[in-house]
Every structure is written in structure tokens, then in C-alpha cells.
Amino acid sequence: MSERFDGRGGNGREDADLRLKIVGLGGVSGRKSYYPELQRKVRELEREIEERRLAEDELRRLRSYLENVIDSMPSVLVAVDPDFNVTQWNRGAEVLTGVEEPNALGRSLVSVFPELEAQLDRIRQALSDREPRFMKKVPSSSEGEGRFEDITVYPLIANGLQGAVIRIDDVTEQVRLEEMMIQSEKMLSVGGLAAGMAHEINNPLAGILQSAAVLRNRLLSSMPANEKAAAESGIHMEGLRRYLDSRKIPSMLDAIQESSERAAGIVKEMLSFARKGKDHLPCDLPSLMDRTLELAKNDYDLKKKFDFRGIEIFKDYDDDLPEVKCEPGQIQQVLLNLMKNASQAMWEAHVERPELYLSVLDRGDYVRLVVQDNGPGVSDEVARRIFEPFFTTKKVGEGTGLGLSVSYFIVVENHDGAMALERPDGGGCRFMVDLPAGGDERV
Template identity: 50%
Template sequence: MTTDRIKLLSAYTVLALTLLAVVGMLVSLFLGRSMVERYAPLTTAVMEFKYEVTLGHLWYEEAISGDRYINPEEISRHFDRAEWYARTMLSGGEGVNGRIIPLDVAELREQIEKTLLDLQQFRQIASERWLQQHSSGIGTEIDQQFDGIFSNLLQSANDVETALRQEMAKRLSRFRTVQVLLILGIGATGAFLTFLLKNHEQRRIHFLQQLQEQDTQLRKLRNYLASVIDSMPSVLIGIDSQQTITQWNLSAEQAFDVSAEEVIGKPLAEVCPHLATEAEWIGLAFERKEQQLIPKRARLKQKDLCFEDISIYPLIDEGIEGAVIRVDDITERVRLEEAMVHSEKMLSIGGLAAGMAHEINNPLAGILQTVSVLDNRLLGPLPANEKAAKAAGTSMTALRDYMQARDIPNMLGSIKTSGARAAEIVHNMLKFAVKGGTHSSQDINKLLEKTVELAQNDFDLKKKFDFRQARIVREYGEGLPLVPCSSSMIQQVLLNILRNGAEAMWEVPDRESCFVLRTHLDKAKKQVCVQIEDNGSGMDEETCKRIFEPFFTTKPVGSGTGLGLSVSYFIIVESHKGELSVQSTPGEGSCFQICLPIG
């Protein structure tokens, strides 16, 4: 080892020993000060106790002897202060020379409690002597009791003071022992440091090597943490107490289309004006040092309404002032929640629909039956009709001529038609409320083709549109698994959507009507999906939100009941545990998607 290194080690040794000596002195001073802070106020309290008691006794003697007039309440205040000092020694408090720390020595506490009892006894005898001051002169029995109890009280106070001083002597002895041990410890530590410092250079070199390795690991860890932050889907923005941007992750770059290098050091209000409007929440997070959550905050993003959850996390480590703002796009979740609420509303209407349907069905059956009987008795070629007409002095021919002239057959026909339409509404409502239908494995492509054929045969010249004139583009998936479902119920849904699509395309007469039918397998959800797309008039966003509500319709009064799509929704979602959704653009058309589970 070179001379310079020896000098360096010697200097280190001297420095270490000096530091140890200083530490020892500080510890010694601390212990000594602690002892003084504990016992000095206690000693003062004992002396004040004796002073207040003695002064009270003296004033009693002077007042009773008539040497001076003193208000008994003033004398009593001395005894009150004496009692306060005694109790403060037991429970602690602020004294004349500082804070009095409660005694933790059991014997001392017992002596103080005995002194308190003596003080109470003295105060009692003092009160009695005051009341008998005209007959309690020197030498009387109560005067002797008064002096005797006072002597006992002073003796108790002296005993407390003596015990307190003895306890202080014990503590002082312990303190000196600690000082000796500290000196010995410093010497032993110095010798030990001298031995350890001989190998310091080798450890220092080893430490530097470890430091380099740790620095390398730290850089790797920093890069790893940066990668973790950048890989998070949430927008993370770090700001300081002045709301200046200090951190900007990859999601933030993608959301705001600006790189971290461009925004670091810039004010938040300049880069993200819509977040700067939350300055009150940011200030609240700084003030309370608590997370602040701003849920479901709506804003326009490229003319589209989106929803965001904004969380503000204050940095509460010492020496660090700032916060992390986390922004999560919850637009899809909000839409899903709205869809769930809508689904619950659809399911809850079933009981109402069933009750209404049954209530309507009974009088409707009577109306239809009565109309049928009227038709038979007025227009039917029955012998009983001829007989009744003849008995009335007329004939069925004359009666029919009269009814034709008054258009009664058409009226009866209108009643029948209206009744049949009402019966169809009741039928749909009952289907809406009842989960019926036997499920069996079905080929969705074949089922869709059968429904198309049914739709082509169903439309006739009385309708305002002709399904057969629409061009149909088929994009069927191959090898689709069979779907467990009720074929009649699924056909009802498909037919309803096809009818609505044909009506929507009829509203755009200057465009060739075209259906696009698609089927495919969604492996992730284990569902077979059917898409029915038309190029009709389309729907706005508000209509799309309500399209599956019962009795909601955009058709003129008398042209639609508003139950078709709500029944369809119930069939798919409730009866088949599937999904039914729609996407539409006004003026371009609509696309309904049905997804059915395959197992």
C-alpha cells in the first residue's frame, strides 16, 4: 500500500473516530437533557407544592389571630394550586419550568397520592378551624390538630422530594454508566474501524464495479418502465405543480397526434385544452393529495361524441410535486351500458304485453264471431234466412239488394279486416311475452333462403312495394356449424327485417333496390352471425336507439304497430340468448345483424 493511501486511510480513521466522538457527545447530551427535562419540573413542582401549602397555612394563622384580614377564598386558591401541582406530577401538564412529564415510578406515585390525601385532610381541618375561629385560639384542641396535620403534610411533601432526589441520583448513576459505555464503545469502534479501513481500497474498487453494473441495470429498468408505460392503453400525462407536462406516453401521442419531444415542458392548457378545463379537479388533487375521478366526461372528437374517464393521481412522495392524469376512452363501454339498459327494458315489457294481449283477445273473439254470424244470416244462402225473410213479408233477394245499395257487405268486410288485423297484433304481443318454440339444429343458410322465398311469395300487388323486384346479393359463409334454434321464430325475425328493408327501399324510388345477405362464423364469441343490409332510406342515431322499443314506429298511423322489431329483439335475446343490433346511415341504408350461439 502506498504512502498516499496510508495517509488517506489514516485520515479516514481520524474522521470516523471524530464522528463517533461527536455522536457520543450528542447522545450523552441528549440523555442528560432528557433527564433534566423530566426531573427539573418535578422538583420545582414539589417545591411549589410546599410553598403554596406553607403560605396557605401562614395566612390562615394570621387571619384567625386577627393580624390581618384575608378572604378565605384567596387562602383556598393556594391549596388549589398545591393540589394542581401534585396532580400534575401524576398525570402531566405544563409547569412553571416547562412541561411536567408524569411520574412512572410506582413508589413515588403512591407517596404523591398519600400527600394528596393529607392535603385534603388539612383543608378539611382548616375549614373547621375557620368556622370555630372565635374559640380556636392557640393551644386549643383544634389548633393542635391543625398544626399536627400541617406537619404531617409537610413531612409527606418532604418525603416526596427526598424520594424524587433519590430517583434522580439513580438516573444520574445510570447516565454516567452510559457515558462510560459510550467512551468504551467509541474506543472499541475506533479500533475496529482501523482494522476495517485496511481493506477499504479493495472494497471501494469492488463497489465501483457494482455501481457500474447497477447503473447499467438502472438504465435497463428505466427503459423497461418506459416500455410498460407506453404499452398501456390509457393516456398517461405527467404534470408538475405548475401544470407543465413532464411525461407523455405512446397512447397520448396517438390520441393527440403529437410526440413527447414536442410537448414536454409545455403547459397542459396549450397542448390539451379540454383537460385544462379540469384545472379545479387538478388543484383539488394537489390540495387533498387524493385521487380525483371525473367519470364519463363527454367531448367531441372529430365531430363524434366520445366519453372519457379522467383520473388525477397526485404524487405524494417527499420532494416530488406533481400529478399523473390518466384518460380512458370508455365510449364503447358507455354504448354497451346503454345497450344493456335497453335490453333490460325490452325484457321487462313482456309481462305487460301478455296481460294486454289476453285482455284484448276475449272481446275481440266475440266481435269476430258476431260479425261472422251476421254475414251468414244476412248474406248466406241458408233456408232459415229465407224462412225468416218470408215471415217478415220480404225476401232475401230484396234484403241483399238493400244491403248492396247501403254498402253493408263492404262494411262487414271492413269489420272482419280490422278484427283480423287486431288479432294479428294480439298474436304478436303474445309471441313477445312467451318464450315458446322448440329448438333444433338448423342450417342458417338454408333457413335464410326459405325466408327469402317466403318473403317473395308474401308480397302482392296490394302492397306499395314488391319484394321480387329487389336484387339480392348472397355472401354466405361455407361450412358453418348448425345452430340450435326455433326455425319458425328465427324465420319470423328474418321475415320482419326483410319486410322493413323492402319498405325502406321503396321510399327511395330513384335507386335500384338491393339486399345483401351475409353469414359468417365468429369464432371468438362462438356465434353464427347473419347480416341483412339494404340500401333504403336509413335511420338517424336517435331512431336506431329506439328501434327495438315496443310500439315505436316511424310509419304513418295505421300502417304499423311498432311491435315487429321489439318481438324480434325478444326472440333473439331472450329466447335464443343471442344478439340483435343495427347500424344505419340516413340516406344510405341499414344493416341488421343477428348473432346466435352455436352451443
């Protein structure tokens, strides 16, 4: 009686017999000679399958690891074939272009990364010469903001692969730091030139002041030398004075005297401003605020573009302030920049009644200097970036974007203080400069 295997059960011997028949190794009678060989073959096959499975797992793990490494790099990495179709697209490329990897793979480079169209000739050249190509500080734009990028093209020539890998690095901050260093050198040169000019102006200015004083004495006073010279000339001093009054000569002399003294004050402030202090000394901050205000009123560029005298000034100075040690020239530079920015903002916004609020407030551990205007204020985006180097809302040629960043550096780094911007509910900007108190002494 024979048994039939239906694929739904049976003992192991029957299954083995069936397998032997299927592979042509004989019937039951040949099982004893061929079964060990079959087992060996099965074990080898199972071992190969396991090794292949492990190799595939390792390959997937390695591929995932490499993809994570590539995606974790701050650079943009894009690989293309000889026809400039995308074969690799890392996370940096997704962030920069807004195109996700599945939507980029297989598509033409220009369609998913239009900014690289200008570099196609260089990519072709790299493929042709089989040599990398480097493009330094390539201007770009992102969200309307000027950027700079280093672009490197590496040709793929190994193991029969053809194509190229394009690497893009954002070097905007590096470029800006280089420009800042250059600008700082220029500012130092201009500062030294201004100080030299101030010294040179002092000499003829002193002559004008002295000559104006001598003219007043010789024309308007009744000293004996004047009476004698008039008599010898056949005139009377009283008649001369009436003539001078009728021609308003005394008021002209007053104007010469006043303007000369005003110019002398400006020169004095310029020399004080340009002089680099070596040590932090006790400082009378209310007096420094007032002197800076006078300097702002007489600043040449400010007077040329804005009428500072049309701004209404409000002051709030606390009494019995704690002692503050600082470098007066540097703090004056900060305050002058804040006043000039405020006046320009109000002028450009055509504020009907421009107002400037200046405060020196006792805050216990520190003294707060406040410069506030009633201008148009700033947006959230500007407020977030207001102290960044080279960030400016002014037109090209009207500002370098260094004023507030340098001011922030002076306050925070040079004086261990703090500097912040607030936007009052009524509009305008309020800049606060906090300087640490130097002791319990009161000034």
C-alpha cells in the same frame, strides 16, 4: 544527464515520477514512500468511478424499464407540475392526442390535451386538498364517435415533488354493456307487455269476427228465420238485399271480415314471436320466411313510416332441404329485423323500384337464409362495425343499434351458425344467415 517527458512516450517510472511531482508528493527520492499510497488512492478512485458508472447504468436501465411499463399500460398517463406544464407523457397519451412525447413535455396541459381543460378545476382541487379525485363515465369524443372515460387525478406530494398524475381509462365498452343490460331488461318487459296485449286483443277481436259472420248470415242469407222475421216486419228479403247492395253493405262486411282475420293473424304471429322456445325443433324454413314476411308487412311502425306493399318481393327457395333444428321464434326475430332494416334503407334512399330478395338455399352442411335489398348499401366503415352493439346509422330516437348485434348473437351463439354481410356489385346489402343442418333427413 536528465530525461524529458513529452507526453508521447517514456517508461512507467518516468511517468510515475512526473505524477508525483505534479501532486506535490516529492521527487524521485520520495517515490518509495508515497507510491503505494498513490496506487491505493488511484484504485479507490477507479472503484468509485466504476461504481458510479454501474449505478448510472442501473439508473438508465430502471428508467427505461419504468418508461416501458408506463408506455405499455392501456391507460393514458400524464404528469403535470403545479403550473400545469407536462412533465410525463406516455404512449397512450400519444395515441389519443396524436402529440408525440418530445412535443408535449414542458408545454401547458391545455395546449396539448384540450379535452382536459374542463377538468382543470378538479386538478387544482386535488392539488389543494392533496387527495385523489375520481370522475366516472365522462363523455368524450374520438374521431366523431361518442366515448366515455374514467379520469383520476393523483396529487404528487412526496419527497418535495409537487404536481399531479392524470390517468384516463376508456370505459366505453363497459358503459355500452351496462346500457345493453338495461335495454335488454326493457325489451323483455316490452315483449311481455306485447304478449299480454295480444291476449287481451284476441277477446274483442273474436267478438268482432263472430258478429261480422252473424250479420252476414242475418242480412244476406235466405234461411227461414230471416224470411219469417222480415215478413213479421212487413218487408221482403229480396227488397232488403237490393237496398243493402245499393249501399254496398256486403262489401263493407267483407272488409270487416278481412281486416279482422288479418288482425287475428297478426296477433297469432305476435304470440308466436313472443313465446320463448325451450328446445330446438325441426323447422320448415321456407314457411318461416313467408310467415316473417307477412309479419313485416303488418308491423305497425313499419307501416307507419314505410309502405312495405310497394316493395317487389322475389323468392328463391330450394326444394328437398336438409333438416335444420332451431328455435323458430328467435330465427323469426332475426329475419324480421333484416327485412325491416332493408325496407327502411330503401325508403330513406328513395329507391325508385325497391326490391327485396328472399332465399332459402341448400349448402350441404348448412342451410343459408338470404335477405337482400337494392338499396344504397353501406360504407366500408359501417360494414366493419355493422354487428357491433349500439352501432347504428339511424337518427337519434329511431334506433338503438341492438338489432343486428342481437341477431348475430342469436345465430352464432344460440344456433352455432354464422351471419355475414356482403355488398353486391350492383348496390344494396345481402345478409346471409347460415344454420347447420341437423342430419341427413330431408324436409
